[in-house]
Amino acid sequence: MLAPYVRVGFQDGVLFLGFGSIRRPVHDQALWEPLLRLADHFRAPRTRAEARSFLDGNCEGGVLRADAVMRLLEDGNHLIPARTYDPADRYSRHALFYELSGADAVEVQIRLARSRVVLLGCGGIGGLVAVTLATAGVGELVLVDADHVELSNLTRQFLFTEADIGLPKAEVLARELRRRNRACRVLPVVREVRDWEDLESLPACDLLVVSADSPGLTGTVNAHCIRSGTPWMNACYVNDIAVWGPLVVPGTTGCWDCRPLTVRAPEGGCELASLMGRINDRYQAPSNGPVNMLASSLAALDVLRYLGGFGPPSSLNRRVGVWSHDLTLDEQGAERDPACPTCADAVPLCEGVR
Ligand SMILES: [Zn+2]
Missing domain, CATH: 3.90.930 (Outer Surface Protein A; domain 3)
Structure with missing residues (x-):
């Protein structure tokens, strides 16, 4: 029809x-x-x-x-197939979006329902990615965050209310997601994730999203995901730039270590390193609601594309940024380096890039 x-x-x-x-x-x-x-x-x-x-x-x-x-x-x-569109079905408008993208909406919804996503970080970006995935019908979400809700979070972490101040973010977020979609199984984990052991203790998943800002975490997550064959992506803001990707599919796409994607501190304890350390230690991000929404919505769309298979994610082999003040698109290539110390030996996942 x-x-x-x-x-x-x-x-x-x-x-x-x-x-x-x-x-x-x-x-x-x-x-x-x-x-x-x-x-x-x-x-x-x-x-x-x-x-x-x-x-x-x-x-x-x-x-x-x-x-x-x-x-x-x-x-x-x-x-489109006549069976695809039932206006009364909760996912009916998304079904049209999948059909518009050339996919079979029924199959996309089944794939989403069978997926489990781990989110490291339940703040401005993690929370908005989580609610987008839960309401889209992703089957299971694991929410990992050790922080508690603070007054200064409320400008961008929209699922938290003034009454939630002082409560664990992962548990409040889980409560809010269950209110929005009972079919989504939600597991809150109130805990710091810093090292390899912490990552290994989390449930296996189809994709891991990092929106936590612990120093060095992305490198550790990347190494762990390459080793365990877990696709993952980073979503964040760089002051006023909304950033997502690369979506790393071990053995298929480039990884976080294939190309230098961020500035790094110099090795050793030289004077310059100590000066840079003192300057950077006082850094506080100017986090802004609309920039959080921009990064989280485009990151969530890529996660849904990957899991649901309704088109290639925009952040495969690249890290993408949107400058919030003039909408310039900033792209960093993140293609695979055959000599990468982290992923050179990685083999493609069974299903490869969906
Ligand atoms: Zn690599």
């Missing part, structure tokens, strides 16, 4: 079929009426044979023109 997200209209004397990224111009005026008649015919579920029969009686100009009209509708994800 015709996807509910299809719209048609004229602009500058041209008929446009579709809406958003699938919008296509139809310049040949001879196709306009049969195309619109066929689209109207497909408002109800039809078989291909029914559509051909309909075209025979409604499309002058022979088989070639009828073929062109059918192709226009079939290309560009304008037609």
